[in-house]
Amino acid sequence: MFPYAIEDFLFKTYGDWTTVEELNGVNEGKGTSCYRLFIGEKSFIVKKAKEKREYDVYNSLSGFFKDKKISIPSTYYTYQDRTDYWFVIEDIPHLLPKERWKGDTEQIKVLFNLHFNTWNKTLSIDKPFDFRWSKELTKRALSLLPSTLEVAIEQLHLKSETIFSPVCYISGDPNPTNWGIRNNGELVLFDWERTGYASPAIDLAITIPSLGTLDKSLEFTIASTYINFWKGVSIEFPYSIQELTEQIVIAKMWSALDFLVNNADTLEEDLLKLHITRLIEKFKVEYPDLT
Incomplete structure (x- = not known):
């Protein structure tokens, strides 16, 4: 379901996930997909995109946004393969x-x-x-x-x-x-x-x-x-x-x-x-x- 690098990061850092939910509201026709993963009592968002811009936000701008009091989900891991951009980010609870x-x-x-x-x-x-x-x-x-x-x-x-x-x-x-x-x-x-x-x-x-x-x-x-x-x-x-x-x-x-x-x-x-x-x-x- 996910690239090996994503699965390896999650397993080595947090353990095996127990549940995966595919989330609505993303444009799958343009190559975007989004999932919520549960590992124990903790949950994560894993997202794939064809365009690089959102990946850049989480990969490069998190520090700038935090400094300027612009709260975005915390970034746990990012990964770029040949055609897609992946990121593992905080699941905001409410x-x-x-x-x-x-x-x-x-x-x-x-x-x-x-x-x-x-x-x-x-x-x-x-x-x-x-x-x-x-x-x-x-x-x-x-x-x-x-x-x-x-x-x-x-x-x-x-x-x-x-x-x-x-x-x-x-x-x-x-x-x-x-x-x-x-x-x-x-x-x-x-x-x-x-x-x-x-x-x-x-x-x-x-x-x-x-x-x-x-x-x-x-x-x-x-x-x-x-x-x-x-x-x-x-x-x-x-x-x-x-x-x-x-x-x-x-x-x-x-x-x-x-x-x-x-x-x-x-x-x-x-x-x-x-x-x-x-x-x-x-x-x-x-x-x-x-x-």
């Missing part, structure tokens, strides 16, 4: 409870720490995720959504340029299910497959469940909390609360379109219809004169 899914201050502070400490800097990551609006995104979005949204989609495309500006390093996918809590209460961010350089708005938007609020109240609260962390530091944040709020809305709609386009072929029909219905509603609210 999920982020749903009552903390909307503008959690501690969550926003972790993202601020990440963005502030990498502002206009680069890290040792192989092939960072390419955050952009591709021609294929527009084409496939128009094949899934009503033709009456064509002008609105193009307007969103034009407005999205700012969110792709590589001003800092971002997680790329800090959705509520990618956070966990240690037994000591510490908040931990995992799943770094889409990590790269872009605007903080993308990370902030992806923390929001579904498509956010129609009146932008949650987006405004998140922008306000986030910008407060920038007060008194050595770098001046370049956007107002209102500007960041608008960027978060744009980033949320882009990420929803990106998810829809890349997962339409594998989503169950009812879930696909739900995503499409919510996007149509969001476009009608944001672009009432164009829909």
Whole structure:
């Protein structure tokens, strides 16, 4: 199941595992797999990836993140074979409870720490995720959504340029299910497959469940909390609360379109219809004169 090097490390360090669970939520079509192993009373996460970027996070950046108070799972072992990248990491015991899914201050502070400490800097990551609006995104979005949204989609495309500006390093996918809590209460961010350089708005938007609020109240609260962390530091944040709020809305709609386009072929029909219905509603609210 695992490369010999992984099995040898686990056996020599911890002993024989008793149970293996394959975890959901990974993109097996792109060569990613993830398992939870139990050895005695201890559990581990073993993950395989085709891309090197998440491997680099755990292999090279753990110390930097710890120093900057960006908590990620502890790294026990990493291994690179001819085609894949493997890592054995800490299994975070508790999920982020749903009552903390909307503008959690501690969550926003972790993202601020990440963005502030990498502002206009680069890290040792192989092939960072390419955050952009591709021609294929527009084409496939128009094949899934009503033709009456064509002008609105193009307007969103034009407005999205700012969110792709590589001003800092971002997680790329800090959705509520990618956070966990240690037994000591510490908040931990995992799943770094889409990590790269872009605007903080993308990370902030992806923390929001579904498509956010129609009146932008949650987006405004998140922008306000986030910008407060920038007060008194050595770098001046370049956007107002209102500007960041608008960027978060744009980033949320882009990420929803990106998810829809890349997962339409594998989503169950009812879930696909739900995503499409919510996007149509969001476009009608944001672009009432164009829909």
